[in-house]
Amino acid sequence: MYDFHCHSTLSDGDMLPIEMVRRMAVLGYSTVALSDHVDVTNLGEVIHAVNRLKTSASLFDVNLLCGVEITHVPPEEIPGIAREAKEMGADIVLVHGETVVEPVAPGTNHAAVSCPDVDILAHPGLISREDAQAAAEHGIYLEITSRNGHNRTNGHVVMVGRELGCELIVQSDAHEPRDLLNQESRWLVARGAGLSEEETLRVLSHERSIFHRF
Numbered sequence: 001m002y003d004f005h006c007h008s009t010l011s012d013g014d015m016l017p018i019e020m021v022r023r024m025a026v027l028g029y030s031t032v033a034l035s036d037h038v039d040v041t042n043l044g045e046v047i048h049a050v051n052r053l054k055t056s057a058s059l060f061d062v063n064l065l066c067g068v069e070i071t072h073v074p075p076e077e078i079p080g081i082a083r084e085a086k087e088m089g090a091d092i093v094l095v096h097g098e099t100v101v102e103p104v105a106p107g108t109n110h111a112a113v114s115c116p117d118v119d120i121l122a123h124p125g126l127i128s129r130e131d132a133q134a135a136a137e138h139g140i141y142l143e144i145t146s147r148n149g150h151n152r153t154n155g156h157v158v159m160v161g162r163e164l165g166c167e168l169i170v171q172s173d174a175h176e177p178r179d180l181l182n183q184e185s186r187w188l189v190a191r192g193a194g195l196s197e198e199e200t201l202r203v204l205s206h207e208r209s210i211f212h213r214f
Contacts, residue, residue: 001183002206004033004067004092005122005143005171010046011036011069014176017053025060027182030206032057033092035067040081043068047088065214069122071096072104075111082117091214093117094143097124101149113140119213120169123150124157129164136166141210144203146181146189147173154193168195168203169210 007013008020015023017034024032034050050066057064068085070078070093082093095112098104109128112121113135120141124131127142135142142161144154150173161168170190172181181189190200202208 002031033065033067037071065091067092075107078111
């Protein structure tokens with residue numbers, strides 16, 4: 001199993017990074033990204049900390065990726081921060097999308113799906129057809145999330161993503177132990193969002209093109 005969207009005490013999560021890794025190892029995850037919230041003030045510190053943890057994670061048989069979730073920054077700053085994140089050593093860059101339950105700046109989705117250094121648009125809310133089309137064209141994944149509140153628009157994301165040929169990804173956006181998904185929970189999130197059984201099998205597969213980036 002994989003999950004590229006998890007938060008630790010490096011931002012607003014409840015678990016130390018290594019506790020997050022250990023709990024996910026026990027659940028059966030083989031590839032995990034810690035993707036804590038970042039802006040210009042903590043970008044370097046978060047990347048440095050997660051990269052230091054990779055050896056420890058490997059002792060639990062977890063392939064740990066260094067992720068960041070660019071969060072609540074002005075849309076105009078997203079390309080520069082995403083590029084800087086990759087240059088500093090981030091393996092994967094998420095952008096905190098225009099969820100319907102937080103005051104994310106309008107234009108955030110558009111900036112994310114137009115940026116070559118962004119890999120995943122997290123909880124994109126009521127994403128427009130134009131932005132979904134851009135995500136499909138640029139190979140940026142749209143997230144199907146189990147996170148309470150953010151998950152209200154999963155059905156819309158699936159509907160638009162299916163129509164326009166977007167890549168979809170199921171993730172927990174975990175902040176505390178009870179947020180972590182087991183195999184059955186991941187399946188239920190995907191099916192509950194409107195994916196067919198065949199689509200769910202493909203979306204949850206570890207053998208996907210997103211893994212070729214790392």
